[in-house]
């Protein structure tokens with residue numbers, strides 16, 4: 476499953492782009508000089524910091540001692556300067572030293588722009604590193620804030636939404652009202668993308684893959700008196716367990732079916748109380764909470780089971796979905812395979828979309844209460860068995 480990587484890297488940049496696996500593990504490297512740091516980060520900083528210190532010192536020495544002597548004398552002096560921090564009590568830690576050098580290099584870069592060619596290049600490099608790092612830091616902070624739950628999460632999201640629009644509009648007004656309007660349209664488009672694209676994770680994490688060697692079968696929109704019993708038999712035949720994302724109102728109408736799904740060893744997920752598929756993306760915090768909490772309560776009262784997974788109707792989340800699910804201790808599940816079986820007339824085109832390249836780690840989205848639910852599930856289960864063998 477996709478997660479925010481955190482590898483204790485010195486700079487935020489590598490916490491965003493550096494994978495956990497690529498990180499130097501402390502137990503692998505006993506020496507404290509680079510433990511816990513991302514390999515690439517270590518290589519880049521480990522080369523750039525000494526080079527910059529040497530160039531900075533040499534620049535001063537050359538002016539007083541001449542070119543040859545200045546450059547060669549700067550080398551041992553740079554070595555001494557680089558070692559001196561490890562003797563100072565409070566900055567002995569590797570991370571601490573690296574942060575110090577990072578800060579010092581950026582400060583040096585600010586003052587030395589426009590210097591001799593090599594000085595100028597190094598100065599711009601450090602300012603570039605600083606700019607990228609700041610952007611990465613903002614991104615990390617944004618991702619973290621998208622995990623805030625409950626009322627704080629809601630308020631923060633409304634603030635961000637209003638602030639982003641206001642900022643773009645006021646920025647646009649500096650030039651003309653056309654730009655202001657364009658800014659507002661752009662922000663609205665970005666917002667629509669974040670809620671209408673089922674795999675977009677700007678507003679919080681969505682599980683799109685299983686993260687293991689399994690293929691998960693998920694069946695939405697039940698329980699259904701015609702389909703659920705047939706699908707349960709098919710799952711038994713193929714000895715496969717599935718997750719049924721149920722609609723609260725249907726659970727209330729067919730409580731026996733919901734209990735039967737659990738009795739046969741499958742899991743139930745929350746798919747809202749009324750399945751407001753056309754408007755869920757635009758719902759406010761109160762209605763969003765009601766849709767999710769009501770469904771959760773109906774499922775619990777009917778079956779004694781409290782779902783862990785939530786799936787939004789047609790995958791469209793809204794601004795307030797994550798604060799609610801987070802507060803209820805639930806996670807949001809998306810999918811990475813679907814065949815549009817809810818609107819298709821025959822199984823052929825649906826299977827043509829799902830089956831090619833079906834692989835371990837996939838989450839397959841299927842529906843019940845359709846005319847083709849059984850043949851589609853049968854074919855998918857057969858392909859699944861072959862793939863995970």
Ligand SMILES: [Zn+2]
Nearest residue numbers: 695696788789
């Ligand atoms: Zn649905």
